[in-house]
Amino acid sequence: MTDDVTITVNGVPRRVPADGTLAAVLLGLGVTAFRRDLGGAPRAPICGMGTCHECRVRVDGIDEVRSCLVSVRDGMQVETAG
Amino acid sequence: MSRSRAMDLVVVGGGPAGLAAAAAAAERGMQVLLIDQGRRLGGQIWRHRQSRELPPEAQQLLDRVRTARVTVASEARVLDATSPRELVVDFRGRVDLQPTEQLILATGAMERFLPFPGWTLPGVCGVGGLQALHKSGLTVAGSRVVLAGSGPLLFPVAAAMARAGAELLLVAEQAPRAALIGFAATVTRDIGKLVDAASYRWAFARTPFRTSSWVIRAEGDDRLREVVVSVRGRERRLRCDWLGAAFGLVPHTDLARLLGCDVIDEAIAVDALQRTSVEGVYAVGECTGVKGDAPGMIEGEIAGRAVTGDLPAARAPKLVHARGAGRHFAAAMARHFAIRPELRGLATPETLLCRCEDVPVGAVDPTWTARQAKLYARVGMGSCQGAVCGEACKVLFGWQNNSARPPLGAPMTGAWSDAIGRSGS
Numbered sequence: 340m341t342d343d344v345t346i347t348v349n350g351v352p353r354r355v356p357a358d359g360t361l362a363a364v365l366l367g368l369g370v371t372a373f374r375r376d377l378g379g380a381p382r383a384p385i386c387g388m389g390t391c392h393e394c395r396v397r398v399d400g401i402d403e404v405r406s407c408l409v410s411v412r413d414g415m416q417v418e419t420a421g
Numbered sequence: 422m423s424r425s426r427a428m429d430l431v432v433v434g435g436g437p438a439g440l441a442a443a444a445a446a447a448e449r450g451m452q453v454l455l456i457d458q459g460r461r462l463g464g465q466i467w468r469h470r471q472s473r474e475l476p477p478e479a480q481q482l483l484d485r486v487r488t489a490r491v492t493v494a495s496e497a498r499v500l501d502a503t504s505p506r507e508l509v510v511d512f513r514g515r516v517d518l519q520p521t522e523q524l525i526l527a528t529g530a531m532e533r534f535l536p537f538p539g540w541t542l543p544g545v546c547g548v549g550g551l552q553a554l555h556k557s558g559l560t561v562a563g564s565r566v567v568l569a570g571s572g573p574l575l576f577p578v579a580a581a582m583a584r585a586g587a588e589l590l591l592v593a594e595q596a597p598r599a600a601l602i603g604f605a606a607t608v609t610r611d612i613g614k615l616v617d618a619a620s621y622r623w624a625f626a627r628t629p630f631r632t633s634s635w636v637i638r639a640e641g642d643d644r645l646r647e648v649v650v651s652v653r654g655r656e657r658r659l660r661c662d663w664l665g666a667a668f669g670l671v672p673h674t675d676l677a678r679l680l681g682c683d684v685i686d687e688a689i690a691v692d693a694l695q696r697t698s699v700e701g702v703y704a705v706g707e708c709t710g711v712k713g714d715a716p717g718m719i720e721g722e723i724a725g726r727a728v729t730g731d732l733p734a735a736r737a738p739k740l741v742h743a744r745g746a747g748r749h750f751a752a753a754m755a756r757h758f759a760i761r762p763e764l765r766g767l768a769t770p771e772t773l774l775c776r777c778e779d780v781p782v783g784a785v786d787p788t789w790t791a792r793q794a795k796l797y798a799r800v801g802m803g804s805c806q807g808a809v810c811g812e813a814c815k816v817l818f819g820w821q822n823n824s825a826r827p828p829l830g831a832p833m834t835g836a837w838s839d840a841i842g843r844s845g846s
Contacts, residue, residue, distance in 0.1 A: 356558060358470040358471065358558060359470070359557055359558020359559075360460070360554075360557040360558060362554060362557065363554050363555075363557035363558035363559040364558055366554060366559050367558065367559055367560055371543035371544070371643050371644045372543070372643070373543075376541070376773075376776075376779050377779045378779065380541065381543050381643055381644070382541060382543065382776070383543035383544070383546075383644075384546060384550065384554065385534065385545065385546040385547050385550050385667075385809075386531065386532060386546070386547055386549075386550045386553070386809075387546065387547070387549075387550045387551070387552075387553030387554040387557060388465055388531070388549075388550070388553050389458055389830070390531050390532075390805065390808045390809070391534075391550075391776070391805055391808065391809050392777060392803075392804040392805040392808075393776065395804065403804070407553070407554070407557065408458065408460075408496070410460055
């Protein structure tokens with residue numbers, strides 16, 4: 340087993356496994372709306388490899404980060420669309 | 422802007438083919454930089470969180486790359502190229518110019534997504550997409566999973582889901598049974614592949630595998646709840662948590678197109694030494710035609726030897742023979758897993774075609790060209806730059822879109838324009 344880290348998702352601290360991508364971790368936490376489309380419908384990743392751009396979230400103040408391409412890090416601040 | 426140390430060779434893509442190319446060239450004394458988008462080398466097929474998850478052939482190849490002192494840049498991507506000998510590379514947020522004498526593209530493949538009602542619901546993803554997310558830490562144990570797609574990729578993904586403890590309800594292959602039998606006949610000489618297929622099927626033995634079957638629609642609220650599948654002409658409704666739905670793989674060629682390399686039938690055109698139509702640029706693996714990891718490694722080996730000028734080594738009979746077998750396999754795969762016409766009619770006028778710009782299928786005119794669709798309806802103009810809907814448009818309307826514009830893959834426009842001295846918007 341791997342160590343856990345603490346990340347903050349929409350203001351709530353969560354203990355998560357350290358070895359996952361942020362996209363996989365967020366799905367594991369039950370996040371469905373990584374972003375929302377113009378009609379407000381939730382969107383989540385479909386490719387898992389950086390192609391589809393559906394997994395964009397705000398990470399440590401930076402917008403439009405493709406969460407499938409980044410590892411989780413202790414202290415990471417993540418904002419999704421809800 | 423700054424300029425990185427000039428290299429003899431840059432290899433773009435750290436999957437099996439790119440690794441083999443980098444190792445072969447570095448072992449012959451070249452200064453090699455391997456640029457890879459992933460967190461760890463191995464590409465999609467060898468995506469892993471810990472090295473003990475890797476198969477022996479991957480371990481061996483990674484050892485070769487290390488021993489040969491290949492310089493590795495992970496989480497890096499090529500944004501642009503001022504010429505085939507000067508790339509604009511995003512090295513973890515720092516954008517630099519990267520000079521190189523020669524270039525080997527090993528940019529892999531991506532999934533072919535087709536629109537169907539409900540395909541934007543969270544919980545719906547690709548077949549390989551679900552696999553990638555699972556390998557990246559998504560737990561599927563106890564989840565109900567349906568796979569609907571086409572081609573050999575269904576088997577390892579289905580096996581992985583079953584082994585991980587998912588409740589795999591159905592594996593739907595759109596191609597007819599006769600096509601599968603025809604495909605199997607072309608690979609009978611390759612015992613290894615048949616053994617792999619059998620062991621995968623054994624792993625998901627309790628799940629029905631149905632040919633001539635495809636997803637009709639996905640339903641849900643804030644996420645996927647149910648999927649309706651056409652199983653040999655009869656509609657079946659399945660409650661599930663995850664739907665993996667994509668229809669085979671297509672070569673990833675945007676960098677090649679940007680460089681001006683000829684692309685034929687969606688794959689980068691190469692000669693027997695893996696040379697593209699552009700001087701000093703080679704291409705290997707899935708981006709030259711989808712064929713799997715083992716033939717990709719052969720192509721990488723050939724190109725890695727050829728770039729050093731050691732042509733007799735690049736033309737070793739064993740390599741030439743294995744390369745031919747791989748290309749034969751690629752052709753058989755493309756032929757037998759052709760997209761059936763019914764899949765073009767799944768989307769309703771309300772179904773989104775371009776997911777980034779929220780353009781429904783009903784908003785476009787099939788008589789348009791890809792360029793007109795961009796200008797009139799913003800199809801393919803969003804964040805993914807048509808990576809997803811470009812393929813769908815090709816299948817649905819026959820639109821060919823061969824343009825590739827920098828920055829490849831995405832935003833970070835500020836750093837990119839600074840690096841190449843263009844004025845930002």
